Amino acid sequence: MEQRPLNGYGTYLLVWSALVVLTAVTVTVAGLHLARWSALAAILVATIKGSLVLLYFMHLRREAAIIKVSLLVALLTWTVTLALTFADVAFR
Amino acid sequence: MSRGMGSTLAAPAQTAHHRDAVGAKLGMWLFLFTELLLFGGLFLLYAVYRTRFPSDFHFAATTLDPLVGTVNTLILLTSSLTMVLAVAALERGRRRAAQAFLAATMALGALFLANKASEWAAKIGHGLFPRSGLLLDRTDGENLFYGLYYGMTGLHALHVLVGLGILAVIWGLLARGPRRGGEAAAERGTERLGSEAAAERGTERLGSEAAAERGIQLENAGLYWHLVDVVWIYLFPLFYLIS
Numbered sequence: 001m002e003q004r005p006l007n008g009y010g011t012y013l014l015v016w017s018a019l020v021v022l023t024a025v026t027v028t029v030a031g032l033h034l035a036r037w038s039a040l041a042a043i044l045v046a047t048i049k050g051s052l053v054l055l056y057f058m059h060l061r062r063e064a065a066i067i068k069v070s071l072l073v074a075l076l077t078w079t080v081t082l083a084l085t086f087a088d089v090a091f092r
Numbered sequence: 093m094s095r096g097m098g099s100t101l102a103a104p105a106q107t108a109h110h111r112d113a114v115g116a117k118l119g120m121w122l123f124l125f126t127e128l129l130l131f132g133g134l135f136l137l138y139a140v141y142r143t144r145f146p147s148d149f150h151f152a153a154t155t156l157d158p159l160v161g162t163v164n165t166l167i168l169l170t171s172s173l174t175m176v177l178a179v180a181a182l183e184r185g186r187r188r189a190a191q192a193f194l195a196a197t198m199a200l201g202a203l204f205l206a207n208k209a210s211e212w213a214a215k216i217g218h219g220l221f222p223r224s225g226l227l228l229d230r231t232d233g234e235n236l237f238y239g240l241y242y243g244m245t246g247l248h249a250l251h252v253l254v255g256l257g258i259l260a261v262i263w264g265l266l267a268r269g270p271r272r273g274g275e276a277a278a279e280r281g282t283e284r285l286g287s288e289a290a291a292e293r294g295t296e297r298l299g300s301e302a303a304a305e306r307g308i309q310l311e312n313a314g315l316y317w318h319l320v321d322v323v324w325i326y327l328f329p330l331f332y333l334i335s
Contacts, residue, residue, distance in 0.1 A: 030333035042329035
């Protein structure tokens with residue numbers, strides 16, 4: 001088996017701190033009642049948090065290319081489905 | 093892949109115990125993609141109905157307590173931290189530390205479920221559940237919001253429950269790991285010093301064969317746990333922070 005670089009405990013603690021801070025950010029922003037921008041901000045922050053979990057906790061950074069590409073294909077599939085659904089719903 | 097086969101040829105005694113770490117990981121990720129699209133479909137449903145009934149969704153969400161959601165978010169994020177620390181500890185051969193981190197992860201997961209259960213119980217106590225008399229008098233949009241709330245957080249809670257079961261099994265495997273790993277390695281009379289030394293030391297370190305296998309199992313269980321966390325990261329603002 002090939003040798004993989006190990007992340008230190010400190011890295012994980014740092015990522016966790018970032019996740020906690022981002023949770024505070026998303027709660028604060030939601031409290032500002034920015035109308036339609038609220039949803040966009042919430043999804044943006046959630047995506048940053050999700051990416052941190054994927055890259056560091058799920059070790060996507062050190063994963064083989066095939067896994068990264070497969071994940072992109074899965075996410076792209078969902079995005080295309082979202083776009084097609086809204087294209088359908090919007091013009092009904 | 094070819095590198096993996098090369099090392100197998102170099103050590104023929106190992107072929108019977110051949111493991112494919114990359115294959116095991118890829119298999120787990122493929123399963124996670126199906127999970128992603130399962131929840132993805134529900135998020136799609138949410139997006140369509142929220143754009144169609146925006147004010148109903150905002151009004152219905154006022155009954156959800158952002159504090160409960162925030163606390164549960166912090167609990168789940170912390171459980172992800174202890175999960176990854178368990179993987180990191182086992183990578184360094186610290187089995188007992190890995191077990192302790194795993195136990196912490198399970199405790200936090202159980203706490204999350206307890207909060208969720210009391211939240212649901214309060215909602216149902218107030219007569220807010222699908223097809224309840226109270227909801228049938230409300231608008232379609234509010235009914236859709238509660239339907240999605242129960243459906244999505246319910247499916248998510250089910251995933252946490254399954255995750256707890258998986259983690260419990262892995263914890264059990266780790267608990268009896270050194271005996272099996274060490275003895276098996278010694279019985280096979282393998283010439284590799286690592287596993288013999290490990291068998292002699294006995295309690296603290298796993299035999300290298302068993303250790304590698306436990307490592308893969310623990311990491312795959314961790315992948316599942318983290319994915320469930322990612323789903324919650326999206327559920328939290330979409331249900332608790334839109335009022």
